[in-house]
Amino acid sequence: MSFQCPDAAEGRRLRELLRRQDKNRGFLVAFEGPDGSGKTTQRKLFKAWMRSVGHEVVTYKWNSSPLISPILKARKLAHSLSPEQYCILSAAAFRHQLNTEILPALWSGKVVVADQFLYTALARDSARGLDLHWVLNAYLPLFWPDQVFYFALSAEAASERGHAKMPGFYAAGQDVTNIADPEKSHLQFLGRVIQEYEALSTIFQFLKVDARHSIWEQHREIRQMFMTAKRRPWGDWNTDAVLAWLSARAGAPNGETGKEEH
Numbered sequence: 001m002s003f004q005c006p007d008a009a010e011g012r013r014l015r016e017l018l019r020r021q022d023k024n025r026g027f028l029v030a031f032e033g034p035d036g037s038g039k040t041t042q043r044k045l046f047k048a049w050m051r052s053v054g055h056e057v058v059t060y061k062w063n064s065s066p067l068i069s070p071i072l073k074a075r076k077l078a079h080s081l082s083p084e085q086y087c088i089l090s091a092a093a094f095r096h097q098l099n100t101e102i103l104p105a106l107w108s109g110k111v112v113v114a115d116q117f118l119y120t121a122l123a124r125d126s127a128r129g130l131d132l133h134w135v136l137n138a139y140l141p142l143f144w145p146d147q148v149f150y151f152a153l154s155a156e157a158a159s160e161r162g163h164a165k166m167p168g169f170y171a172a173g174q175d176v177t178n179i180a181d182p183e184k185s186h187l188q189f190l191g192r193v194i195q196e197y198e199a200l201s202t203i204f205q206f207l208k209v210d211a212r213h214s215i216w217e218q219h220r221e222i223r224q225m226f227m228t229a230k231r232r233p234w235g236d237w238n239t240d241a242v243l244a245w246l247s248a249r250a251g252a253p254n255g256e257t258g259k260e261e262h
Contacts, residue, residue, distance in 0.1 A: 014246045015239075022233050026056075026106040029226070030117035033151030034194050035171065036158035037211045038218070040115055042149070045219045046226075047113045058105040060097060062116035068093035076170055083128040083176065090121055091138040098143055103245045117145055119200050127192035128176045141240035146231045149222055150197065150206035155190040157212070159183070 031039040075081045125135045172182040173189025207225045
């Protein structure tokens with residue numbers, strides 16, 4: 001799917017606005033990996049480092065949309081979510097947060113640090129047996145991070161780290177494994193999720209972090225990779241999502257899209 005503006009002149013104006021703003025926009029960094037891999041700890045350290053060197057930083061957390069999260073929580077408690085329904089509700093939550101939190105922050109030049117991002121959906125939904133192309137279509141127009149740090153860890157090690165907290169029904173994958181014991185189900189489901197993550201890591205060229213290393217070794221690796229990696233212009237990969245957001249802002253009451261940026 002590609003962005004289609006009803007008015008050709010307006011479409012050209014928005015594309016030019018996107019091109020000019022790209023050099024001033026912020027940076028989106030995603031932290032991905034299985035539960036128990038330590039990605040949240042590293043996300044917090046990275047955020048503190050970014051702030052210490054003068055960046056404004058915004059945190060995005062997966063499936064935390066105030067609009068959709070109450071629905072998801074209620075359905076989870078009732079164990080009434082099919083894999084397809086879970087995917088669709090997560091996609092709605094992602095779109096809401098993308099439009100109200102992530103893109104406004106990036107447009108204003110802030111760094112957005114994501115505790116899980118779109119790849120979480122691709123890994124978990126594929127592990128639940130959904131077709132990858134079907135899942136991708138649920139998230140159209142797609143929006144990708146500038147960098148992805150992937151915390152590689154075996155299912156056994158990740159499950160062992162997570163023993164302090166019993167995984168919930170869906171976190172344990174009991175909706176698809178049909179295993180009554182949540183720990184056994186979690187181990188099996190984690191194996192599926194990690195298999196999907198490894199495939200995504202190859203396709204999308206994640207910056208891989210060995211989650212077996214010490215916290216400070218990982219943090220040093222992340223700093224180095226962040227400073228040496230190159231970012232791609234939005235025009236190369238995120239055009240449709242950004243233009244759709246700009247168009248919606250322009251058509252909203254009191255919409256002033258682009259008038260403050262130079």
